[in-house]
Amino acid sequence: MKITKTTNPIHFGDLEPMRFEDLAFNLLYRQNKWHSINHLGRSGNDGGIDIEGTEIDSQTELKKWIVQCKRYKSFSLKKLNR
DSSP, X not given: OOOOOOXXXXXXXXXOHHHHHHHHHHHHHXXXXXXXXXXXXXXXXXXXXXXXXXXXXXXXXXXXXXXXXXXXXXXXXXXXXX
8 A cells, every 4th residue: 555645735724623623543553552451532422531641751650641622813921721
């Protein structure tokens, strides 16, 4: 199978919410060496947690990640610090 490359911008606003979460999950999955990673948002009753993972860091310690997927038209540091 030939590997393809996307050169056009991705229109995140056009993605359905579950597809946006799938994209976020796949990006995170490839980012780290995970002990475990789960996509909880698909269940619909996620309690505000869409992705939960346990990362193995360089000292072989486990670090827990909790991710809430959001799509904003604009984003600022003020929103991040809430």
